[in-house]
Amino acid sequence: MNSSRDSELLPTVAEVEAAARRIAGRAVETPLLEWPALNERIGGRVLVKPEQLQRTGSFKFRGAFNKLSRLVELGGSAGAVVAYSSGNHAQGVAAAAQLLGFKAAIVMPSDAPAIKIANTRSYGAEVVLYDRQRDNREAIADDLAAKTGATIVRPYEDADIISGQGTVGLELARQARARGAELDAALIPCGGGGLIAGSTLALQATWPRLPVFACEPEGFDDTGRSLAAHRRLGIVAGAKTVCDGLMAPTPGRLTFALNDRQLAGGLALSDEEVLAAMAYGFQVLKLVLEPSGAVTLAALLSGKFQGRGLTIGIVCSGGNVDPDVYARALKAAM
Amino acid sequence: MNSSRDSELLPTVAEVEAAARRIAGRAVETPLLEWPALNERIGGRVLVKPEQLQRTGSFKFRGAFNKLSRLVELGGSAGAVVAYSSGNHAQGVAAAAQLLGFKAAIVMPSDAPAIKIANTRSYGAEVVLYDRQRDNREAIADDLAAKTGATIVRPYEDADIISGQGTVGLELARQARARGAELDAALIPCGGGGLIAGSTLALQATWPRLPVFACEPEGFDDTGRSLAAHRRLGIVAGAKTVCDGLMAPTPGRLTFALNDRQLAGGLALSDEEVLAAMAYGFQVLKLVLEPSGAVTLAALLSGKFQGRGLTIGIVCSGGNVDPDVYARALKAAM
Numbered sequence: 001m002n003s004s005r006d007s008e009l010l011p012t013v014a015e016v017e018a019a020a021r022r023i024a025g026r027a028v029e030t031p032l033l034e035w036p037a038l039n040e041r042i043g044g045r046v047l048v049k050p051e052q053l054q055r056t057g058s059f060k061f062r063g064a065f066n067k068l069s070r071l072v073e074l075g076g077s078a079g080a081v082v083a084y085s086s087g088n089h090a091q092g093v094a095a096a097a098q099l100l101g102f103k104a105a106i107v108m109p110s111d112a113p114a115i116k117i118a119n120t121r122s123y124g125a126e127v128v129l130y131d132r133q134r135d136n137r138e139a140i141a142d143d144l145a146a147k148t149g150a151t152i153v154r155p156y157e158d159a160d161i162i163s164g165q166g167t168v169g170l171e172l173a174r175q176a177r178a179r180g181a182e183l184d185a186a187l188i189p190c191g192g193g194g195l196i197a198g199s200t201l202a203l204q205a206t207w208p209r210l211p212v213f214a215c216e217p218e219g220f221d222d223t224g225r226s227l228a229a230h231r232r233l234g235i236v237a238g239a240k241t242v243c244d245g246l247m248a249p250t251p252g253r254l255t256f257a258l259n260d261r262q263l264a265g266g267l268a269l270s271d272e273e274v275l276a277a278m279a280y281g282f283q284v285l286k287l288v289l290e291p292s293g294a295v296t297l298a299a300l301l302s303g304k305f306q307g308r309g310l311t312i313g314i315v316c317s318g319g320n321v322d323p324d325v326y327a328r329a330l331k332a333a334m
Numbered sequence: 335m336n337s338s339r340d341s342e343l344l345p346t347v348a349e350v351e352a353a354a355r356r357i358a359g360r361a362v363e364t365p366l367l368e369w370p371a372l373n374e375r376i377g378g379r380v381l382v383k384p385e386q387l388q389r390t391g392s393f394k395f396r397g398a399f400n401k402l403s404r405l406v407e408l409g410g411s412a413g414a415v416v417a418y419s420s421g422n423h424a425q426g427v428a429a430a431a432q433l434l435g436f437k438a439a440i441v442m443p444s445d446a447p448a449i450k451i452a453n454t455r456s457y458g459a460e461v462v463l464y465d466r467q468r469d470n471r472e473a474i475a476d477d478l479a480a481k482t483g484a485t486i487v488r489p490y491e492d493a494d495i496i497s498g499q500g501t502v503g504l505e506l507a508r509q510a511r512a513r514g515a516e517l518d519a520a521l522i523p524c525g526g527g528g529l530i531a532g533s534t535l536a537l538q539a540t541w542p543r544l545p546v547f548a549c550e551p552e553g554f555d556d557t558g559r560s561l562a563a564h565r566r567l568g569i570v571a572g573a574k575t576v577c578d579g580l581m582a583p584t585p586g587r588l589t590f591a592l593n594d595r596q597l598a599g600g601l602a603l604s605d606e607e608v609l610a611a612m613a614y615g616f617q618v619l620k621l622v623l624e625p626s627g628a629v630t631l632a633a634l635l636s637g638k639f640q641g642r643g644l645t646i647g648i649v650c651s652g653g654n655v656d657p658d659v660y661a662r663a664l665k666a667a668m
Contacts, residue, residue: 031365036389052620055370115617282660283449286386286622286653288615319620323664326616330657 010257011159013205016166016198019066023167026099027062028054030168032175037284042300043308047181049172050287052319056119058245058293059168059195059317060085060092060155066164067153068096078102080150084137086244087116088292088318089155094125105150107141113244113322156194157252166198172313173206183207184310187296189317190214190223190266191246193255199315200262211264213305215295217241217274223251223259224266232256242271242325245292245318267305273298278321278329290321291329344591345493347539350500350532353400357501360433361396362388364502366509371618376634377642381515383506384621386653390453392579392627393502393529393651394419394426394489400498401487402430412436414484418471420578421450422626422652423489428459439484441475447578447656490528491586500532506647507540517541518644521630523651524548524557524600526582527589533649534596545598547639549629551575551608557585557593558600566590576605576659579626579652601639607632612655612663624655625663 033048051059064083072078078100083093084107097104104125108117109132121127128144130137145152154161169186176183186203188196193214200212214223219239226233234250241247251259274291277298281289289297296314299305305312367382385393398417406412412434417427418441431438438459442451443466455461462478464471479486488495503522510517520537522530527548534546548557553573560567568584575581585593608625611632615623623631630648633639639646 028368028370031367033365033387034362035387036362050620053367053369057618057620282622282657284391286384286391288620288622323616323661326664327657327661330660 009159010254011163011166011198011201013201015159015163016170016202019062019163020167020170022069023062023065023164026065027167029171030054032172032179035285045181045311046300046307047172047176047311047313049168049313049315051168051315051317052288052293056088056091056095057318057320058088058092059165060088061095062167063161063164063194064089064092064096064153065099067158067160068100068102070160071151072100080148081153082107082141082144082150083153083155084141085155086247087112088245088320090120090125091116091123091320093153094120094123097125098123105144107137107144109137113320113325115322116320119320156192156255159254162194162198162255162258164198165195166202168195168315169199169202172199172315173203176313177206181311183210183313186210186212186313187215187267187299187305188212188315189246189292189295190216191292192248192252193223193259194252195315195317196263197255197258201258203313204262212262213264213299214259214266215299216266216268217243217246217295218268218270220246221266221268222249223256224268226251226256227260227263227266230260242274243292243295245290246295267299269295269298269302269304273302275329276332277301278326279332282330287316288319288321288326289316290318291325293318343493344588345497345500345532345535347535349493349497350504350536353396353497354501354504356403357396357399357498360399361501363505364388366506366513369619379515379645380634380641381506381510381645381647383502383647383649385502385649385651386622386627390422390425390429391652391654392422392426393499394422395429396501397495397498397528398423398426398430398487399433401492401494402434402436404494405485406434414482415487416441416475416478416484417487417489418475419489420581421446422579422654424454425450425457425654427487428454428457431459432457439478441471441478443471447654447659449656450654453654490526490589493588496528496532496589496592498532499529500536502529502649503533503536506533506649507537510647511540515645517544517647520544520546520647521549521601521633521639522546522649523580523626523629524550525580525626526586527557527593528586529649529651530597531589531592535592537647538596546596547598547633548593548600549633550600550602551577551580551629552602552604554580555600555602556583557590558602560585560590561594561597561600564594576608577626577629579624580629601633603629603632603636603638607636609663610666611635612660613666616664621650622653622655622660623650624652625659627652
């Protein structure tokens with residue numbers, strides 16, 4: 001594991017800006033979208049950063065491409081990488097590896113959405129399936145890395161990954177300012193916490209006291225509970241959620257160090273609220289939202305976050321959802 | 335029917351620019367989107383204008399708002415309007431009427447997508463249902479207009495409607511230029527022909543010899559066949575299509591006068607090709623496309639338009655699709 005020493009340190013906004021330069025022209029600069037109907041429904045102004053329009057269908061490509069670019073800068077050439085992921089990080093690493101000439105092996109749970117497994121393979125990566133109940137994915141990845149000399153690309157415990165994901169917040173701040181909007185609050189999905197940690201660095205560089213809230217599935221609201229306790233707590237035992245991308249068992253060490261300092265609190269969303277938000281995405285926004293990508297919209301639509309009179313930036317983090325899960329959400333639309 | 339005399343004349347690009355000023359701040363300036371995956375698939379550069387992100391979920395709001403604004407300019411105040419439409423024009427007129435203080439009655443076929451009927455009502459319009467087989471919608475609308483003194487807002491046979499829809503092409507040209515792209519061709523959905531007539535005015539003001547193709551459902555390719563014959567021909571008797579928004583029986587008189595002069599030809603798409611494009615929208619683009627909004631993407635993906643080596647602008651005109659039709663398209667994705 002030749003991970004660089006500085007990837008263990010907390011990133012700064014300067015590193016988010018450096019990541020933005022690295023990914024320019026390779027990642028999509030997703031637009032900032034606004035709908036009159038959503039603004040009317042909330043009674044405020046909602047600016048949506050739609051990361052389902054990103055390469056691979058989620059924000060994860062940003063961190064992965066930044067990390068692999070850094071490995072090339074540090075090592076002089078592309079090598080081999082291993083990652084473990086329920087899906088979107090897998091696709092992000094696989095696509096970044098393909099573009100930069102790395103060999104990639106991805107350890108994925110056998111019950112991950114079929115679309116995510118198929119897409120990961122389509123980027124030329126080797127997929128190693130494991131049993132979520134029986135196997136330890138980190139041990140499998142460590143084993144693969146030890147055998148092949150590959151570098152492990154962790155989904156969030158890495159300063160280069162956090163900086164890369166932070167480019168979402170950097171673009172959101174610039175695009176909001178460009179249309180004359182000043183945010184009063186931001187809502188960002190939170191699994192391991194990389195996206196929200198990096199994005200909040202960038203958002204608070206523009207608006208120093210901006211309240212940013214972590215949106216999590218009920219039972220998997222480890223970051224929200226940890227923020228309240230000011231120490232890292234795990235998920236609720238036996239919890240289940242439709243949000244397959246937000247099931248990290250505990251906040252990351254690096255990410256929580258940033259999040260504990262930066263965030264205003266957490267919001268926990270039920271499956272019903274998430275599916276209703278996906279249906280609203282279909283009916284009104286015309287964007288395909290995966291469950292994990294719909295938690296922020298769910299927080300607004302459910303009223304768990306009161307947006308009336310406010311200008312709110314929200315990140316919709318991805319759109320990789322199997323047709324059968326999507327059909328379940330559409331039933332809420334009928 | 336107090337339609338103004340000049341709405342019977344062919345519009346010019348100056349009128350499209352005037353429409354853009356009228357709708358500014360009320361219509362959404364939809365972004366111009368691009369996906370690495372779509373570019374790779376086509377072997378060219380595809381710039382997508384996603385009008386499902388427009389107010390009411392389709393481009394139709396643009397023409398309706400322009401027309402009703404002109405009625406206020408000419409008449410001094412808002413009055414009453416009547417429209418007939420299978421759905422998207424209905425929503426566009428209803429939403430524009432609500433914003434400008436008009437009373438609106440909309441004549442809709444009883445088999446129109448439920449989502450389009452419900453949305454039309456949600457903008458405060460009165461919906462008058464008719465039987466597509468038995469009744470004549472124009473006669474019903476004329477009758478309503480005669481009784482109430484309302485102005486009929488036709489879906490495409492009106493210079494102000496054509497100019498309003500043309501703002502799609504105007505934005506497309508400006509946004510493409512802003513990112514340094516010069517179009518080699520454009521694909522635009524065609525029902526009655528208002529969107530493509532107005533948009534081509536604007537596109538060819540930027541690129542005078544730009545080839546623009548009308549995309550239509552098979553059997554409803556009246557504009558494509560009329561272009562080849564240089565005279566207005568009707569649809570094929572007994573034809574059926576999943577594209578509920580592109581079923582106009584014959585090219586408009588005004589629209590065909592422009593289209594015959596401006597267009598390079600027509601492309602006819604099967605239901606299977608349209609449903610596959612909707613599925614691609616779900617899987618890769620993460621945009622909800624209604625059947626009529628997917629014909630241009632279908633033309634590219636099916637290879638009926640060969641995009642290799644070209645920069646192509648396409649309009650995806652709307653996203654108002656019932657969940658059951660969408661589920662049918664998703665089956666193609668499984």
